[in-house]
Amino acid sequence: MKPSLTVSAVQQPCNEDRQTNLDFSIAKIYEAAANQADLVILPELHLGPYFCQNEDYNHFDLAQAIPGPTTAILAEVAKQAKVVIVSTIFEKRAPGLYHNTAVVFDKDGSIAGKYRKMHIPDDPGFYEKYFFTPGDLGFTPIDTSIGKLGVLICWDQWYPEAARLMTLAGAELLIYPTAIGWDAQDTDDEQRRQLDAWVTIQRGHAVANGLPVIACNRIGFEKAPDSDKGIHFWGNSFIAGPQGEILSRANATDNTLLTWTLDSARTERVRQIWPYLRDRRIDAYGDLTKRFID
Numbered sequence: 001m002k003p004s005l006t007v008s009a010v011q012q013p014c015n016e017d018r019q020t021n022l023d024f025s026i027a028k029i030y031e032a033a034a035n036q037a038d039l040v041i042l043p044e045l046h047l048g049p050y051f052c053q054n055e056d057y058n059h060f061d062l063a064q065a066i067p068g069p070t071t072a073i074l075a076e077v078a079k080q081a082k083v084v085i086v087s088t089i090f091e092k093r094a095p096g097l098y099h100n101t102a103v104v105f106d107k108d109g110s111i112a113g114k115y116r117k118m119h120i121p122d123d124p125g126f127y128e129k130y131f132f133t134p135g136d137l138g139f140t141p142i143d144t145s146i147g148k149l150g151v152l153i154c155w156d157q158w159y160p161e162a163a164r165l166m167t168l169a170g171a172e173l174l175i176y177p178t179a180i181g182w183d184a185q186d187t188d189d190e191q192r193r194q195l196d197a198w199v200t201i202q203r204g205h206a207v208a209n210g211l212p213v214i215a216c217n218r219i220g221f222e223k224a225p226d227s228d229k230g231i232h233f234w235g236n237s238f239i240a241g242p243q244g245e246i247l248s249r250a251n252a253t254d255n256t257l258l259t260w261t262l263d264s265a266r267t268e269r270v271r272q273i274w275p276y277l278r279d280r281r282i283d284a285y286g287d288l289t290k291r292f293i294d
Contacts, residue, residue, distance in 0.1 A: 001147030001172040008032035011237040011256040013220035033081035043218040044179040053224040055130040063092035079109030113142035117153040139165035163205035178217040181233035203244035210271035242270040
């Protein structure tokens with residue numbers, strides 16, 4: 001990783017049409033570039049409203065090829081702004097085969113690589129299994145001009161195995177584009193518990209792996225089709241250091257561009273004084289490949 005790496009997370013609403021949302025994302029990318037950012041992260045599926053609130057086959061029309069029209073636009077933005085960009089796109093791989101895919105654009109406008117979401121939820125309001133095939137690219141960091149990026153997506157953030165495997169494969173930074181929020185019917189206490197759990201688990205990944213973490217969420221209420229219900233996306237995007245310390249954090253409501261400069265020498269030092277990778281008992285972990293130990 002670069003000795004000094006300036007990273008930005010774009011917290012934005014995504015409840016307008018595709019062009020409006022994309023224009024907003026692009027404006028924030030250029031703003032980040034003006035702040036000398038090397039890397040800009042966009043929220044999960046930032047091109048439109050979160051369509052997985054119901055199982056409607058018409059939503060498959062939102063998918064696009066990679067490379068495709070949006071990747072062409074963002075590739076040019078990356079080249080003009082001279083930044084690395086992480087965007088997630090509803091990928092049409094073939095008829096009947098779709099993925100939730102992160103695309104990483106390098107500073108020269110090339111596609112450095114992509115990651116297909118591995119863990120796919122199926123919960124009320126989050127019917128992603130209807131739309132997305134689980135990823136088949138594995139937990140492989142993406143090589144860029146600024147370092148090896150461990151890109152994961154939303155539901156992946158709850159799984160320590162995903163963060164660990166990215167780390168073991170050489171990731172120098174863990175990145176989580178996200179679309180997560182509250183059910184308005186939950187109590188205030190339950191909403192606080194959910195948000196605290198979300199922040200805590202990702203800070204834990206930073207601690208357990210000695211790596212900085214960037215979590216980038218959307219904001220705003222998005223109504224479910226044909227219903228008064230919906231999701232209130234809770235924002236709270238944050239950048240954490242390699243000991244889980246919060247370096248920068250947004251609130252639940254504001255359009256925000258978080259920016260922080262990371263020190264790779266400090267990350268290396270943390271991993272030297274807390275050598276978790278050295279002390280792992282890999283000879284005793286075989287049961288981790290089992291669904292459950294009866």
